[in-house]
Amino acid sequence: MIDRANIGTTYREALKRYRPRDERPLPEPGIDDEKLLNKFHPDHIAESLTTLKVGINRGDPCHRQLADLLQSDSRINEADLAGAATVETDVLVIGGGGAGCTAALIAQQQGARVILATKLRLGDSNTVMAEGGIQASINKDDSPQFHYNDTIKAGHHQSVPDLVSQLVLDGPDVIRWLIQQGMQFDLDEFGDLLTRRAGGTSADRICFYRDYTGLEMMRVLREAVHNSNIDVWDYCPTVELLGDDLGGCSGAVISSLKNRKYIQVNAKAVIIATGGIGRMHLNGFPTSNHFGATGDGLILAYRMGAALRDLDSFQYHPTGLAHPFHLAGSLITEGVRSCGTYLLNSKGERFVDELSARDIVAASVIRECREGRGIVTDDNNCGVWLDIPGLELRQPGILQQRFPKLMRLGEKAEIDLTKKPLLIYPTLHYQNGGVVINENCETSIPGLFCTGEVTGGIHGRNRIMGNALLEIISFGRKAGMAAAQRRKKKRSSQLSIEHLNQLRRELTNMGLSMETEGPLLFPEYAKFDLDSDYAGLRRNRGSTS
Amino acid sequence: MSTDDLNQVLLHPDRRFGADLDTWLVDIGGDGLESAIQNREEILPTIHKANLLGLGGSGFPTHVKWEFVANEPSDQDKYLICNGNEDEPGTFKDRILLQETPHQVIEGAMITALATGTNQIVFYINPEQEGSLEAMKEATNQWSETDYVSQISELLGRPLEFYIVASSGHYIGGEETAAIESIEGKFPFPRGKPPYPAQTGLFGLPTLINNVETMANVSHIIRNGSDWFINLGHGESHGTKIFSLSGDVLRPGAYELPMGTPLSNLIYEHGGGMLLDRKLKAVFTGGPSNTILTPKDLDVPLDFESVQQRRSSLGTGAMIVISEGTGIVRRVTEYVSFFANSSCGQCPSCKTGTFYASQLLTRIDSGNGNRADLDTLINLTRILPGSGRCHLLDGAMKLLDSSLYHFMEEYEQPLKHS
Amino acid sequence: MSDSKKEVQVTINGKQICVPSTLSVIQALWHAGYPRVQGVGCLEGVCGSCRVLVRRSDTQEVSMEMGCQTLVEEGMEVMFLVFPSPSQHTYTLEQIPNSWEVQTEFHKIFPEAQQCRNCHGCSVACPKGISVEKGVELAVKGRFKEAGDLFVECIMCDLCMTGCPEQIAPNRVGLFSRRVTAYFHARPSNLINRLEKIRTGELQIIKE
Structure with a gap:
């Protein structure tokens, strides 16, 4: 961990000094936003950045850990395919989170035969963990235009306008579609949708279900998929895409963890919906992400020749739990700050407008810790207080009513949230960039579609709360729809993994090591590559070494 | 060949005529009961001296159970439940006793009533054994018309009454406290102990629960005396035991033999030996919730203590014989699935544990398992025992554990190698 | 000595390991160097993947918990339960x-x-x-x-x-x-009104 300062007040001492108070003034920050980001945001750690040497994005800046994988060798050789069973389908969806399920449901509804292959179980994803809610401009004093403006501004004007425009206009219909799948939202006494405000936005626009929005969404989508004709393959990580003689993508190579075998899936369209990269633990950060969030889709698409963007831009959610140790990295929803919870340093002072954009808040927390105003635990984790008791003082009863999941977290941490604050520190939360797509989720490779966190361009270089859940459904539907259109097309009969040879040529020419194999599939500490159970899935090295 | 030993008492051919009380009373019937009425206080000491053990599987001394109930205040109704739920695979002795010798069972129960002060006698019978239910109904009706019932009522100071209750047919309903729940009209969930049935049993009243076979022995012991009973057994054991012999033997069936008869004797003499002269591989003792016996155990005297010394249990006396060529994993899968289906649901570790074990077994048996599955199975046998309210889970795990111990190679053979 | 330095003995999937007392069951297994891939999910207690059987040292009872949410304890025995959903129900x-x-x-x-x-x-x-x-x-x-x-x-x-x-x-x-x-x-009027306005084209986006 290179970014964790451990100077500051001890946890015990700071807790002794802490007193819940309802009001606290916000002092001047004493640093402008740009300087703050440059100096303290982890994206700006110079030694973490590098330039890509191979592939279509050659010359682009990229996080070093991600670059190592984008420029890694494949997990398979031709020889591994020799004994693999072959399965035919119209649409292959890779990924079983919200985006993958949505894409699969729509594609199937359009009459396509669909296989959904997921690395873990269906629904094991970041979606299930999303707490805050989903953006959709539905209130009278709000409009899609405001939603558009907020998204563009928070993304530092780096978003693709057409994608954002489509996203915000689709918002209300996404909510309708979710209700039609049987998803509940919190409603007021008249049955209208309740909303709350996200940091860095101009209107109350977050629709939510308690602080379980993602869980509610995911269990409904999973149930819908389970009850459809979609063929779900769980514990089936994809290790490579299949190319064809027309420069398109016509399937994938999947490894079955249950049978310890490779399966070749020939498909007329492939949708990558593999999510983000939190479990790569960039810069040694803890993460709020799911165990499977290892950026596999980026690697697969890049090798196939699909263009990526913003590979040096990641979101660190300001409020990850820093204590107790066994729950470190767990996310505390932004909804808590939306309702007016303050952040306090070891002196009990506020130091940032808690509803600023996430990158600003995160950088401010890091600044407090770096400059000695943080609180340090016995495990050498540093953080600042999230003053939940103060919120409860101002709005008695709000915790129980609106934040059941947070209360659960308090119980598990053995911290009484009505009396004691939580120690928080930014946690690696979201990959802002990703595969370049158009409004139909098409990539630069025919037959290859991407949707969800794996894509880039919608959020620019910073995402606002609630836009991720909106994106996975909105673009998931587009991807499913567009991919299903290809079912009537004739698939190329010449499939290959020839693109891997191209990759190896480039790696060799650039003098890059081929020791690392990608995609990562599992975090290093899960020791997948040492697990003798999966020895059958180790690369057949006969032909290369 | 010691055919003289066979069916001396309970299954004596002259006594298997069904519900005909007159015939029963003409021969030996009624003698024990009359002696009990004359010398009521002698019953318990005689049973004590005979050391009659619980033949439903526990092997618990009958007189101890009786004393608990006898010592409860007598100003209230007390219950005697005669347990004929018999539902475990490979056990089929109680149904023969109930259907073919109902009077033997009822007379034993009446003597028990006198000894323990229990005036409400419930015969709790598996509903699928229609013959048993019919015979018992008819037989109890016949007894009710005799003077014996009024005599006993007078001695007890409360009316002696018979009830025939069909159990729910769930395996778990054979467990003592589950039987009580079932007779009370509820689902047969085993209760936690204490309180013990002897104090707070059926409808909250003192309750004695004995297996049908145990009951059937009582009239003979009282009639012939404890020494007679003691001499019936081989060596240190007393009395006889009905063995339900099944599986790969030439002549499967119920055999009443002296307690302590060697296993080899049961299989090779009475059972006619192995079918097609195959080699013996294993014996599941019943109903199959115990450690498996193997050919090296052929010399074991079949009595509670000796079998226990081989780390198994005599159980209900069911002996399911398996020959070479029969897959152990398949059998264990069948039995563990039986337990999984029978688990009542109250203890999640039992229901989910047996479900999970049967899933893993099925996977391994069908050739789809791997080393990790087998390791998981082994771990289940370590973590689960003792976590259930009754013995179902322990029994299933004991069977699984012993099959893993004796036949590990059969589990390893079908594993998929990666 | 701080709490994080305290070590406890636990048995996970039959393996005896000695780990700091501040770890969850899954963290403990990883800490001890054992691979663990199946039965791991969100690590926040909301995905339901990491079901474990747990027996604590002072009891015969076996409970079922989430491995990512269960702290190791001295003498604890843990087993992961990995099985596919057994449900046979389908409906739309x-x-x-x-x-x-x-x-x-x-x-x-x-x-x-x-x-x-x-x-x-x-x-x-x-x-x-x-x-x-x-x-x-x-x-x-x-x-x-x-x-x-x-x-x-x-x-x-x-x-x-x-x-x-x-x-x-x-x-x-x-x-x-x-x-x-x-x-x-669920028929929220604020949503229905907004849908109608978008459908009629009343609400457009002026792009940057």
Whole structure:
């Protein structure tokens, strides 16, 4: 961990000094936003950045850990395919989170035969963990235009306008579609949708279900998929895409963890919906992400020749739990700050407008810790207080009513949230960039579609709360729809993994090591590559070494 | 060949005529009961001296159970439940006793009533054994018309009454406290102990629960005396035991033999030996919730203590014989699935544990398992025992554990190698 | 000495390991260097992947918990439970013609639900402390909103399903109850008005 300062007040001492108070003034920050980001945001750690040497994005800046994988060798050789069973389908969806399920449901509804292959179980994803809610401009004093403006501004004007425009206009219909799948939202006494405000936005626009929005969404989508004709393959990580003689993508190579075998899936369209990269633990950060969030889709698409963007831009959610140790990295929803919870340093002072954009808040927390105003635990984790008791003082009863999941977290941490604050520190939360797509989720490779966190361009270089859940459904539907259109097309009969040879040529020419194999599939500490159970899935090295 | 030993008492051919009380009373019937009425206080000491053990599987001394109930205040109704739920695979002795010798069972129960002060006698019978239910109904009706019932009522100071209750047919309903729940009209969930049935049993009243076979022995012991009973057994054991012999033997069936008869004797003499002269591989003792016996155990005297010394249990006396060529994993899968289906649901570790074990077994048996599955199975046998309210889970795990111990190679053979 | 330095002995999947007392069961296994891939998910207690059997040193009892949420303790024995969902129920919301027919359809889809023998196993098994059995009872009576409200925190770990002797899938009953409630009864006017305005083209985006 290179970014964790451990100077500051001890946890015990700071807790002794802490007193819940309802009001606290916000002092001047004493640093402008740009300087703050440059100096303290982890994206700006110079030694973490590098330039890509191979592939279509050659010359682009990229996080070093991600670059190592984008420029890694494949997990398979031709020889591994020799004994693999072959399965035919119209649409292959890779990924079983919200985006993958949505894409699969729509594609199937359009009459396509669909296989959904997921690395873990269906629904094991970041979606299930999303707490805050989903953006959709539905209130009278709000409009899609405001939603558009907020998204563009928070993304530092780096978003693709057409994608954002489509996203915000689709918002209300996404909510309708979710209700039609049987998803509940919190409603007021008249049955209208309740909303709350996200940091860095101009209107109350977050629709939510308690602080379980993602869980509610995911269990409904999973149930819908389970009850459809979609063929779900769980514990089936994809290790490579299949190319064809027309420069398109016509399937994938999947490894079955249950049978310890490779399966070749020939498909007329492939949708990558593999999510983000939190479990790569960039810069040694803890993460709020799911165990499977290892950026596999980026690697697969890049090798196939699909263009990526913003590979040096990641979101660190300001409020990850820093204590107790066994729950470190767990996310505390932004909804808590939306309702007016303050952040306090070891002196009990506020130091940032808690509803600023996430990158600003995160950088401010890091600044407090770096400059000695943080609180340090016995495990050498540093953080600042999230003053939940103060919120409860101002709005008695709000915790129980609106934040059941947070209360659960308090119980598990053995911290009484009505009396004691939580120690928080930014946690690696979201990959802002990703595969370049158009409004139909098409990539630069025919037959290859991407949707969800794996894509880039919608959020620019910073995402606002609630836009991720909106994106996975909105673009998931587009991807499913567009991919299903290809079912009537004739698939190329010449499939290959020839693109891997191209990759190896480039790696060799650039003098890059081929020791690392990608995609990562599992975090290093899960020791997948040492697990003798999966020895059958180790690369057949006969032909290369 | 010691055919003289066979069916001396309970299954004596002259006594298997069904519900005909007159015939029963003409021969030996009624003698024990009359002696009990004359010398009521002698019953318990005689049973004590005979050391009659619980033949439903526990092997618990009958007189101890009786004393608990006898010592409860007598100003209230007390219950005697005669347990004929018999539902475990490979056990089929109680149904023969109930259907073919109902009077033997009822007379034993009446003597028990006198000894323990229990005036409400419930015969709790598996509903699928229609013959048993019919015979018992008819037989109890016949007894009710005799003077014996009024005599006993007078001695007890409360009316002696018979009830025939069909159990729910769930395996778990054979467990003592589950039987009580079932007779009370509820689902047969085993209760936690204490309180013990002897104090707070059926409808909250003192309750004695004995297996049908145990009951059937009582009239003979009282009639012939404890020494007679003691001499019936081989060596240190007393009395006889009905063995339900099944599986790969030439002549499967119920055999009443002296307690302590060697296993080899049961299989090779009475059972006619192995079918097609195959080699013996294993014996599941019943109903199959115990450690498996193997050919090296052929010399074991079949009595509670000796079998226990081989780390198994005599159980209900069911002996399911398996020959070479029969897959152990398949059998264990069948039995563990039986337990999984029978688990009542109250203890999640039992229901989910047996479900999970049967899933893993099925996977391994069908050739789809791997080393990790087998390791998981082994771990289940370590973590689960003792976590259930009754013995179902322990029994299933004991069977699984012993099959893993004796036949590990059969589990390893079908594993998929990666 | 700080708490984080305290080590405890635990047995996980039959392996004895010595780990700091501040770790969860999954963290402990990783800490000790053992691979663990299947049965790991969100690591926040909401995905229901990491079901474990747990026996603590002072008791015979075995409980079912989430491995990522369970702290190691001295003498604890842990086993991961990895099994696919055993449910056989299939339905689509579209098969229910209208809200009057929900109850009829429910009993067709979940015929076992009314066989509940009230063993409480599902409620005991639930790692989230949901009154599962009560939920099934309410659904059987057609009180779907009330039933569904009990399942707010359900993570679909399926432990109630494997624990049910009548093969009821209580979590699916709960989810069905929740879904029909939204599908038939959520009609927010603020949403409907906004949809209408977008449909008529009244709301357009002026791009940057």
